[in-house]
Amino acid sequence: MKTILVWDLPLRLFHWLFAFSFAAAWLTAESDEWLSLHAFFGYLMLGLIGFRLVWGLVGSRYARFSSFLYGPRAGLDYLRASLTGHAARHLGHNPAGSQAVYLLLGLGLLAGFSGLFVQGGEEQHGATAGAFGYVVGNLIKEGHGFLANLMLLVVFAHLAGVALESWLHKENLARSMVTGLKAAEPGTPAARPNRLIGLLLLAAVTAFGAGWFFYAWHEPVERMGGHDDAAREAPPVAFVGKTLPESALWQEECGSCHLAFHPSLLPARSWQSLLAGQDRHFRDDLGLEAATVAKLLAFAVPNSAEQHASEAAWKINRSVPADATPLRITETPYWVKKHREIAAADWKNPKVKSKANCAACHQDAEAGTYEDAAMRIPR
Amino acid sequence: MNRISLLLAATAVLTIASPSALAAQPGSALLDTYHAAAMKEEPGFRDFSARRGEQFFHAKHGDTSCASCHTDNPKAGGKHAKTGKAIEPLAPVANAKRLSDAAKVEKWFKRNCNDVLQRACTAREKGDFVAWLVSVK
Numbered sequence: 001m002k003t004i005l006v007w008d009l010p011l012r013l014f015h016w017l018f019a020f021s022f023a024a025a026w027l028t029a030e031s032d033e034w035l036s037l038h039a040f041f042g043y044l045m046l047g048l049i050g051f052r053l054v055w056g057l058v059g060s061r062y063a064r065f066s067s068f069l070y071g072p073r074a075g076l077d078y079l080r081a082s083l084t085g086h087a088a089r090h091l092g093h094n095p096a097g098s099q100a101v102y103l104l105l106g107l108g109l110l111a112g113f114s115g116l117f118v119q120g121g122e123e124q125h126g127a128t129a130g131a132f133g134y135v136v137g138n139l140i141k142e143g144h145g146f147l148a149n150l151m152l153l154v155v156f157a158h159l160a161g162v163a164l165e166s167w168l169h170k171e172n173l174a175r176s177m178v179t180g181l182k183a184a185e186p187g188t189p190a191a192r193p194n195r196l197i198g199l200l201l202l203a204a205v206t207a208f209g210a211g212w213f214f215y216a217w218h219e220p221v222e223r224m225g226g227h228d229d230a231a232r233e234a235p236p237v238a239f240v241g242k243t244l245p246e247s248a249l250w251q252e253e254c255g256s257c258h259l260a261f262h263p264s265l266l267p268a269r270s271w272q273s274l275l276a277g278q279d280r281h282f283r284d285d286l287g288l289e290a291a292t293v294a295k296l297l298a299f300a301v302p303n304s305a306e307q308h309a310s311e312a313a314w315k316i317n318r319s320v321p322a323d324a325t326p327l328r329i330t331e332t333p334y335w336v337k338k339h340r341e342i343a344a345a346d347w348k349n350p351k352v353k354s355k356a357n358c359a360a361c362h363q364d365a366e367a368g369t370y371e372d373a374a375m376r377i378p379r
Numbered sequence: 380m381n382r383i384s385l386l387l388a389a390t391a392v393l394t395i396a397s398p399s400a401l402a403a404q405p406g407s408a409l410l411d412t413y414h415a416a417a418m419k420e421e422p423g424f425r426d427f428s429a430r431r432g433e434q435f436f437h438a439k440h441g442d443t444s445c446a447s448c449h450t451d452n453p454k455a456g457g458k459h460a461k462t463g464k465a466i467e468p469l470a471p472v473a474n475a476k477r478l479s480d481a482a483k484v485e486k487w488f489k490r491n492c493n494d495v496l497q498r499a500c501t502a503r504e505k506g507d508f509v510a511w512l513v514s515v516k
Contacts, residue, residue, distance in 0.1 A: 354463055
């Protein structure tokens with residue numbers, strides 16, 4: 001027996017990145033707050049599977065599908081043989097392990113693509129935005145979740161199989177997937193290392209990740225994959241983002257001269273300062289009673305920019321220097337940056353009138369979500 | 380007639396009569412309050428005038444008038460002169476919620492009079508204005 005290379009570098013990288021992206025996507029599905037990350041891992045997984053399909057045709061010896069073209073029946077037979085303790089050792093994928101490979105690739109594809117449609121339907125975000133509405137998106141989500149759970153089951157079966165095989169043939173299969181090496185009879189052909197392609201794969205994944213997060217820094221991640229201009233002009237459904245808490249009193253007292261700016265658009269200290277100065281509110285005396293002010297603060301402070309994960313809240317809060325207390329949303333650096341490129345003529349449009357007339361351009365201004373899909377400059 | 384049908388008839392009459400009885404002339408309680416206040420403010424005061432109220436609404440003070448935000452037609456929706464925010468019509472015929480909450484009316488008189496006249500409105504000005512608004516048909 002001598003040690004030879006069985007799993008080439010691209011295959012090993014694929015294996016671990018695929019496992020990682022699935023695990024990460026599974027974990028980030030937990031909360032909507034991580035939706036952007038979840039979508040990222042989904043796209044990553046789809047890209048990896050795409051690579052694997054190609055590599056199954058042109059990769060090195062043991063990576064090729066032709067080296068483990070076993071049907072389900074062969075897989076079952078092999079499993080039975082393993083359980084009774086006399087299954088033959090395979091250098092590449094054994095017939096039962098091959099079933100796991102095909103199932104995981106297939107389920108990964110289905111889960112990934114269904115995810116694209118959930119995102120497009122429910123959120124009106126991503127590559128399939130506008131393909132259908134919320135209801136269909138929500139239905140697909142049921143299937144998406146089911147597929148992901150099924151995939152997790154197959155992962156567990158795969159892990160059990162690896163453990164069983166390792167024990168039966170007294171070799172550490174997991175370590176082989178790291179080093180690529182396995183013991184073989186002299187004269188057995190080894191795999192080509194394909195280091196360059198492995199490095200290219202790694203570079204592509206890194207660039208994709210970096211690009212995504214760089215983009216996310218400036219733009220909502222959800223928009224990745226492209227909202228076309230038509231969708232911008234007319235959102236396919238009136239966009240309803242993650243709903244933020246509302247207050248009837250806030251609406252009543254702060255929503256008649258201008259729209260009731262959602263408290264998540266300024267830090268708590270700004271609201272405290274605005275309400276302390278309510279008798280000099282942009283040259284108006286609001287004439288509010290102390291009890292009313294206290295109730296308004298009790299809504300504004302726990303819902304201020306620090307407290308919400310909506311994109312606008314998070315970015316506005318991050319943009320305001322710690323020693324500043326802006327009294328206008330329209331003076332926060334993030335707001336200024338986002339609106340810098342709007343033409344002077346658009347601001348002068350009588351339908352807009354004031355920078356503070358957010359609802360003129362943002363259909364969801366009352367809700368405070370400020371989704372891209374809900375934005376339209378009146379012309 | 381037996382007792383049951385009498386009871387039913389009485390209930391029916393009450394059900395039909397009560398909404399109109401409860402919904403007295405809009406603003407009438409307001410007018411009473413302003414009337415009493417105006418009597419105190421101006422010894423010679425007699426009664427409110429819808430015509431004076433209408434003039435007051437349209438009168439320009441510098442660039443602004445009440446109509447800057449509420450438009451010339453009290454039955455039409457307006458638009459806040461600074462922020463562009465839509466404002467529902469002021470006349471109770473067009474908007475039943477108007478003049479139904481005395482504290483709210485006072486709050487807005489305080490703000491809007493300050494805005495337009497740079498001072499508080501007198502009881503007569505308020506009464507004239509309310510008298511005009513309720514007379515708009």
